[in-house]
Amino acid sequence: MLYKYFGPERVDVMRSLSIRFSPLLSLNDPFECLPLVEARSAKEMLISEVIRDFEELWEKTDEDEKTDDNWVLLEKTRENTIANIENKFKASNTGSEVVAMLGDNFGILSLSRTEKNILMWSHYAAEGRGFVIGLDENHPFFHQKDARGRITKPLPVVYTTVRSTVSPRDARFYEKFLCEKALEWADEEEERVFRFLENIETRSIGKDQYGQSIVLTHLPKETIQSVFLGYRADTDLMDSVFQAIEQNEIECDVYRARICDNEYRIVFDQLLRA
Template sequence: MLYKYLPPERVDVLEAMRIRFTSVVSLNDPFECLLKIGEHEYAVDPNEAKNSTKFLSLSRNHQNLLMWAHYADCHKGFVIGFHRGNGFFKNSNTVRYRKLRSDLNGAQPHRLASQEITKAIALEKAIDWAYEEEERLFLDDVPNDLVLVGKDYWQQSILLNSFPKDSLAAVYLGVRASNSLISRIEIALSNMILRYQSIVLERAKGSFQLLLMSSEKLNKVSHGDIYGIAASPTFRSRAC
């Protein structure tokens, strides 16, 4: 699966079945909008970035404590799991992590079609980010059904694209998720006529890990534990 970490206020992703595809200008890594060519460095002009490559950042890991802290509002948010084999997500690209910066961010223009060069440039990051295990899904590689909902801090358009219901595999809630967030997610899945069941994770006692909770403990679960919902669009009825 591929996973998207989100803060609680982004529950609209499940309610509207739309998710943001972002320009490099709006990312949290200041090197993302820079391009090195030899001894020269070029920056993406924010005023021209509206035509730049846009993508959805995903992870191969849904149990990373740092990711929960950084992208899911200190474990108060949630993670959506998507079926990687679904047609919408099958063309995701693995990010390369490097200690040193490469010319054109490691892209090799002589080996790529022109439309692939900008994607390759956006797939190299500093090794410091390797813990994210990132995959990037480019807007050019999925059906476009975009809705503009405003501008971000960098004055870049916030574009939300729909994703197919059958790509949804699971939803995991953080150890600090509120009852109201859990309720809104359950309602969102119910409205999609998805069958779902509880998947509960707990904090390991002997290590810094999130583990599957044993079945005998399930009846003692509180919302203070990691809680997940596995969604299966192949079923039409709701089951808890």
């Protein structure tokens, strides 16, 4: 089971069964935007992906649209894109350039292996006024194919004092590039799910405080196995959660958090059994 912490205003996740995969630039760790990437390999990887993407675009083009003029236009666009990559990688901070190129087309869903972390309840669940949902990490939602057709899975974050310099040629490129954080974050026990987002322009419901598109992805109700109401959750939140469960026919356990009387921990009383 993996867990997601929310403030009370995010009860819309339960109502609409939609969740956000956040762009790197929208995450709260400043080092997320400054990964150390070996420049030459990163540039070669991006150029090869551009070439492959343009080839796939041409293959998917309707036959009556495969004209000489359109081919010339495609080639010119590809050349300009590659030239742009070449120019950007003259800059010293390769990692930030890679992040900028991914933009809001690449999203991360940050989850935790624990529902009992006091700091996370305070930080991510509005000081106990919010809620946590428990998600079935074995559901197909968390094991979709990536852009290369490989089955993905939630990846655990590694906590370290040393920043790795990564190369796109590394077998564990994505783990090193996107799944390393400072030791100070270790209590979060984070696991990450990655997703390339399509049709950003038509799916965006607005911009966040970092100027990144807010794109919601459907969350299958079967992924929701449990809900934990905060130790300071009010009746409005509780009513909204139970209404969402009933309206969407979600089969899940519901618990109410409370502060332990004699230990520094959070305990849960069951309110509803699936």
